[in-house]
Amino acid sequence: MALLEINDIHVFYDKIEALKGISVSVEDKQIVTLVGGNGAGKSTTLRAVSGLLHPRQGEIRFDGNSLAGLGAHDIAAIGVRHVPEGRRVFGKLTIAENLEMGAFTRNDRAEIARDREQMMELFPRLRERLKQLAGTLSGGEQQMLAAARALMGRPRVLLMDEPSMGLAPMLVEQVFETIKRINGQGVTILLVEQNAPMALSIADHGYVLESGKIVLDGPGKALLDDERVKRAYLG
Numbered sequence: 119m120a121l122l123e124i125n126d127i128h129v130f131y132d133k134i135e136a137l138k139g140i141s142v143s144v145e146d147k148q149i150v151t152l153v154g155g156n157g158a159g160k161s162t163t164l165r166a167v168s169g170l171l172h173p174r175q176g177e178i179r180f181d182g183n184s185l186a187g188l189g190a191h192d193i194a195a196i197g198v199r200h201v202p203e204g205r206r207v208f209g210k211l212t213i214a215e216n217l218e219m220g221a222f223t224r225n226d227r228a229e230i231a232r233d234r235e236q237m238m239e240l241f242p243r244l245r246e247r248l249k250q251l252a253g254t255l256s257g258g259e260q261q262m263l264a265a266a267r268a269l270m271g272r273p274r275v276l277l278m279d280e281p282s283m284g285l286a287p288m289l290v291e292q293v294f295e296t297i298k299r300i301n302g303q304g305v306t307i308l309l310v311e312q313n314a315p316m317a318l319s320i321a322d323h324g325y326v327l328e329s330g331k332i333v334l335d336g337p338g339k340a341l342l343d344d345e346r347v348k349r350a351y352l353g
Contacts, residue, residue, distance in 0.1 A: 119182060121146040121306055122167070122198075122275050127176030129159075129166050136162045138330040139176065143323075144275070144308055149301050151309040151317040151338065153351060154327035160310040161203055163327075164277045167308070168200035169193040180275065195223040199273035201264045203280045203310075209253025213244050216252050216263055220270030230270070237266040240299065258289040265296065275306045282313050294320055314351040318342045326351070 122144040129137040137159045144150045152160045165171040167178055169190035178185045185193055194200075199220075208216050217237060221230045238245040241262040247255065252263055261281055268276060278297065282290040294316050301307050311317035318324050321338030326347060334346065341347050 120144055121181060122308065123177075123179040124163065124167065125177045125179070127163075127166060127173040127178060129162055129171050129173050136330050137166065137173070140325075140327070140330070140332050141176075142308075142325055142332070144306060145322070146274075147301070147304055147306055148322040149297065149307045149309060149320055149338075151311055151321040151324045152327055153311060153314040153317055153324060153341075153347075155351075156312075157329070158327035159330040160327055161279050162330075164200060164279050164308065164310055167193075168198060168277055170200075191223075194271060194273075197272070197274035198277065199268040199271050199275070200277040201268045201279060201281065203283065207252040207255070207260050207263050207267070209251065211252055212249050213252055213255075213263055214248045216267050217270050220267035223271055233270055233272065237269060240269075240296070241266050257284050258286070258292070261285065261289075261293060262296070265300070269300065269305070273305060275308060276300065277308050277310075279310045280312060281309070282311065282316065290316065314347070315342065318347075 120143040124142040126139045126141050127137055128135060128139055152163060154160055166173055169188055180198055208219060217234050224230055243259055244262060244266060282293050297307060298320055309317055318338040318341050324335060324338045324341045325332050326334040
């Protein structure tokens with residue numbers, strides 16, 4: 119059984135159907151990526167999983183249980199955390215306070231402190247800036263903080279929406295190395311990314327979306343070599 123199952127979901131923005139019956143399966147400890155052009159439905163899929171949107175049809179299951187009727191805070195509490203597009207850090211709070219916010223579902227203070235120390239090891243630049251306001255960080259630093267904040271909730275599944283957007287090429291490579299390290303620690307990742315070559319190169323499985331439908335899927339490296347994917351997304 120997959121850890122996260124998206125079964126034939128249809129999601130609307132008012133009368134506009136953004137997702138037209140997509141199904142995605144994410145096995146435990148995998149990296150699965152969704153690629154496609156703007157407006158394909160990638161971010162909408164993540165929002166549906168995290169409870170920010172609710173499908174009109176179909177079902178999303180986590181660890182065998184339906185997420186129907188759960189709010190976003192409930193879904194976060196059971197182990198699914200969302201790193202949204204554009205970072206969305208709390209700009210007027212310090213790095214330390216942002217990390218505390220990430221642990222809002224927990225009350226094990228000693229373990230929270232231990233996890234914060236682990237975040238400092240994973241993202242050393244944050245240690246130097248713990249008292250700095252998050253809104254004054256660079257884009258790359260804010261991306262590190264957004265991921266660290268989500269990880270403070272000890273998720274089993276991490277939803278990552280365009281983590282490399284707007285970053286310099288050198289930082290993009292660092293972001294993908296960090297994603298692999300997070301996954302290596304046992305966290306399952308569902309990744310949305312416009313940088314299709316990088317995303318597919320690290321993914322166990324990939325899905326190609328067009329206009330709210332899945333048009334192709336397969337192992338990440340196989341999709342990298344697929345002529346249809348190369349023509350459409352890899353130049």
